[in-house]
Amino acid sequence: MKKTILQQLFLWPFILVTSLVYAADGKLLATAGLTQVEGSGGGGIVPWATLSGYDSQEQVSVSAFNTHVSVDDYQLNVIGLATSFYDRVEFSIARQTFDLPNSVIGLGLGDEINQTIYGLKTRLYGDVIYSQFPQLSFGIQYKKLSDGAIAGAIGAAENQQGVDYYLAATKVHLGAVNGYNLVWNLTARATKANQMGLLGFGSQPKQDHQLVFEASLGVLLSRNLAIGVEYRQKPDNLAAFKEDNWKDIFITYIPNKHFNITLAYADLGNIAVADKQQGIYVSTTGYLW
Amino acid sequence: MYQQQGIYGDFMKLITFLLVLTLTACVNQTQKTLYEQLGGKDKITQIVENFIYEIEFNETIYEYFKETDIQRFHDKLIEHICVNTGGPCQYTGDTMAQVHAGMNINESDFNLTVDLLINAMTKADIPHPLQNKVLAVFAPMRKDMIYK
Structure with a gap:
């Protein structure tokens, strides 16, 4: 953990410098959104229809992000890169490191769970601000566990890899809330993933993809500050490990098209028998190109 | 739960x-009409003059205005904003499609111009919520302005 944070501290000045020189800037401020916890362009826990960078139809963008979630009994650290081409296609890669509590480490299955998520998203229709109907995108997230020992031990049907498919609609309504801009997103996801895949995919009785819904709602208080809420429905596949829906309330500061930071209070419910997991979510995205 | x-x-x-x-x-x-909330003709004139200033000092966007009759642009844009915000004016200029035909404005430059308009409004002390209401009025016209 400490090492990762230290590495990131060294990384940010570099990102800032390349960002100031090269970063795509063709979208309006804040319309690139953020990077969600699985590495796709989004809100915080929900993938959105927006693509990850500030590239317009003539530009290419590259962004890097880091997310840290610290709830009562667990910590999750995510780092990743995303690249977006002509505001049409986004590729992302994210590495999730889930720190296990001592009670689990004692079982001898390792002290963390690592998962790599490869994302692909394509914008199907529209523009988040200008089109009459919401911007619409389709995406997939291919999730690969580094070590399936824990997922296997707790009864996941598949302990190596899984694929999520999602359709997201996002819209900004200019001045809709007494002059303040309103943004909403609705995502339908087909998934087998237990706790995003960290606990494997499916279970013996529940082996199929399930349809879940995810939503975000936010208000931009100024050009640089947004507040909002998110909700993410989750499957509940594992008999011994109840899984709850996720919620968060967030505040995001977007000083410019090079950098943004989000602070959230997340309620993740039951995670691997530890109930009522609540805590802080911090995420930063830097735009390199 | x-x-x-x-x-x-x-x-x-x-x-x-x-x-x-x-x-x-x-x-x-x-x-109140948006026109009245903004502060009428004086404020709109101030926004348009700030906007022209922003354009003149932006290399990328000024390219599009090299051949433009700035006085005409000034007068017609004031009318255009006045009419579309519910003010007591008449628009005597060309349609948005006519004005932007052949300019081939791309998405980046369009958004950059929106940024300049936002700067112009900020410098005219237009509060953030009112700025958004103005942008909401003009956003649907984008389809007549870009890639033409």
């Missing part, structure tokens, strides 16, 4: 807050 009422409560509070704001917005709108 019941233990999670804290954040649920916040969720509901925010939604209620949004609803109240939206309703308040509806009430306000019936009272």
Whole structure:
């Protein structure tokens, strides 16, 4: 953990410098959104229809992000890169490191769970601000566990890899809330993933993809500050490990098209028998190109 | 589930807050036109003059205006904003499609120009919520302006 944070501290000045020189800037401020916890362009826990960078139809963008979630009994650290081409296609890669509590480490299955998520998203229709109907995108997230020992031990049907498919609609309504801009997103996801895949995919009785819904709602208080809420429905596949829906309330500061930071209070419910997991979510995205 | 009422409560509070704001917005709108809220012709003139200043000092966007009759642009844009915000004016200029035909404005430059308009409004002391209402009026016209 400490090492990762230290590495990131060294990384940010570099990102800032390349960002100031090269970063795509063709979208309006804040319309690139953020990077969600699985590495796709989004809100915080929900993938959105927006693509990850500030590239317009003539530009290419590259962004890097880091997310840290610290709830009562667990910590999750995510780092990743995303690249977006002509505001049409986004590729992302994210590495999730889930720190296990001592009670689990004692079982001898390792002290963390690592998962790599490869994302692909394509914008199907529209523009988040200008089109009459919401911007619409389709995406997939291919999730690969580094070590399936824990997922296997707790009864996941598949302990190596899984694929999520999602359709997201996002819209900004200019001045809709007494002059303040309103943004909403609705995502339908087909998934087998237990706790995003960290606990494997499916279970013996529940082996199929399930349809879940995810939503975000936010208000931009100024050009640089947004507040909002998110909700993410989750499957509940594992008999011994109840899984709850996720919620968060967030505040995001977007000083410019090079950098943004989000602070959230997340309620993740039951995670691997530890109930009522609540805590802080911090995420930063830097735009390199 | 019941233990999670804290954040649920916040969720509901925010939604209620949004609803109240939206309703308040509806009430306000019936009272005053956007033109009046902005501060009438004087304020719109100030915005347009600031906008022209922003354009003149932006290399990329000035390219599009090299051949433009700035005085005409000034007068017609004031009329255009006045009419579209509910003011007592008549627009005597060309349609947006006619004005932008052949300019081949791309998406980046369009958004950059929106940024310049936002700067122009900020420098004219237009509050953030009013700026958004102005942008909301003109956003649907984008389809007649880009890649033409």
